[in-house]
Amino acid sequence: MTVTGWRAPLNIVVLAVALVAGSLLVSGPRRTSSPLLIAHRDGEQVLIQGASLVLTMDPKVGEGPLGLLHDADVLLKGDRIAAVGTGLRDRGYIRVVDARGKIVMPGFVDLHTHLWQSLIRGCGTDQELNGWLAACVAPLFRSPVSSEDAYAGVRLSTLDEITTGTTTVVDFSHAFNAGFARGNLKALIDSGLRFVFAYYARNDPAVFDEIRRVKREVIDPDPLARLQVGSHPSMAMVKDLAAADALARELGVALNVHLAESPADRAQGQMAALRQAGALRPGLLADHGVHLTDAELDELAGDGVGIAHNPLSNLRLASGVARLPEMHARHIKLGLGLDGGTNDTSDMFNDMRAAVGLQRAMSYEPARYPTPADVLRMATLGGAEALGLDGETGSLTPGKQGDLQIIDPHTINFAPRVDWVSQLVFNGQPANVEWVFVDGRALKRNGRLVGADTERVLRQAQDAADRLPEFLTGARAAS
Numbered sequence: 001m002t003v004t005g006w007r008a009p010l011n012i013v014v015l016a017v018a019l020v021a022g023s024l025l026v027s028g029p030r031r032t033s034s035p036l037l038i039a040h041r042d043g044e045q046v047l048i049q050g051a052s053l054v055l056t057m058d059p060k061v062g063e064g065p066l067g068l069l070h071d072a073d074v075l076l077k078g079d080r081i082a083a084v085g086t087g088l089r090d091r092g093y094i095r096v097v098d099a100r101g102k103i104v105m106p107g108f109v110d111l112h113t114h115l116w117q118s119l120i121r122g123c124g125t126d127q128e129l130n131g132w133l134a135a136c137v138a139p140l141f142r143s144p145v146s147s148e149d150a151y152a153g154v155r156l157s158t159l160d161e162i163t164t165g166t167t168t169v170v171d172f173s174h175a176f177n178a179g180f181a182r183g184n185l186k187a188l189i190d191s192g193l194r195f196v197f198a199y200y201a202r203n204d205p206a207v208f209d210e211i212r213r214v215k216r217e218v219i220d221p222d223p224l225a226r227l228q229v230g231s232h233p234s235m236a237m238v239k240d241l242a243a244a245d246a247l248a249r250e251l252g253v254a255l256n257v258h259l260a261e262s263p264a265d266r267a268q269g270q271m272a273a274l275r276q277a278g279a280l281r282p283g284l285l286a287d288h289g290v291h292l293t294d295a296e297l298d299e300l301a302g303d304g305v306g307i308a309h310n311p312l313s314n315l316r317l318a319s320g321v322a323r324l325p326e327m328h329a330r331h332i333k334l335g336l337g338l339d340g341g342t343n344d345t346s347d348m349f350n351d352m353r354a355a356v357g358l359q360r361a362m363s364y365e366p367a368r369y370p371t372p373a374d375v376l377r378m379a380t381l382g383g384a385e386a387l388g389l390d391g392e393t394g395s396l397t398p399g400k401q402g403d404l405q406i407i408d409p410h411t412i413n414f415a416p417r418v419d420w421v422s423q424l425v426f427n428g429q430p431a432n433v434e435w436v437f438v439d440g441r442a443l444k445r446n447g448r449l450v451g452a453d454t455e456r457v458l459r460q461a462q463d464a465a466d467r468l469p470e471f472l473t474g475a476r477a478a479s
């Protein structure tokens, strides 16, 4: 299986699907049967017209910190947001999405996940972090888990991500072997999502060379793709961490590490290892950061380190509650992550609710950070800022890439309209996400995934999951 050239076959498939579905793509004036809504290129325009509420996340574009606009339009031209405002006219060749009664907002940035882990859903559900890792993840480093298995799990998870309105995903791949990493990457490319592939860099010259090749041949030519180098901080493996950090510097990309996720992690000397490896610097992405002291938070803030908060994972794995107000007070860049199979599903609305609810439950303070408005920002622009991608995505700012979602609040779980900003957090569900655009392309259209053979994906994921238990001895319940 080769890695290069995947984007071209995908476009052919998408084009074919679009040719069949062409006349069903949009509603409203000047509808045409051209397939170009999905396989757009130069100059294609999509007008999202008459949205009851647009959360631009840009205070310069709309009112208040979330940049709200009422009865407004968003114009996509090619892969970018051309204009946001009221009364935008359709000029020239254009498609119209009727957004009356709908909410338009940036797509979610899932700042931390392991997409292959859909294959171990239901595994080790009575375990804390280290028991779960020992039962469900660590054995796979000694297994021949294949490229096809990786593809099947990641393909399933990317569809789940699109369903919930994610437009950018950071996939920390354990890269059990080079074939696994290639299958993982192929599924990411086929998804149409904007993605950051965090390639776990085991200290092996062959792995390092493969990461260099992937960067050069796969990531760099793809405008939707970015690379990070994944590693793990501990004093026992500080040389490996330093080598991974050196590779990240060589390639000009960020390092991505799990940090202070569980109480037991403190015994690993993780902060000391990061210091000794010289890895504490702007761009470092630290996942979790649950068990950090005031002094360590000061240090991370001073070094410009971003943190991915994963509340559903922390709940499931009995990991603790991250100190979000203390991080926010120090202006640490904060985003939200789903953290893979530990969450059992990809639901960014549920993740936002958990982020808000955990702080309230711990403190008895309903106004404690994050508020619903805060968590909406964290789940979109906050994640983009932690990645250094806020110049490209995370808000509906003209000139940024066309990454957005359209939400239908006229549903039994969401209506009636009282306070839509709060309702997005407390009532939103993936089923309410009607459209998802990435880079100006529709990946979800009128509530349906575009160009995905869901039954085939489910079947292949089941086949892959059925092959894993022989490596995960005793980890799975008989049910």
Ligand SMILES: [Zn+2]
Residues within 6 Å of the ligand: 112, 113, 114, 172, 258, 287, 339
């Ligand atoms: Zn993780």
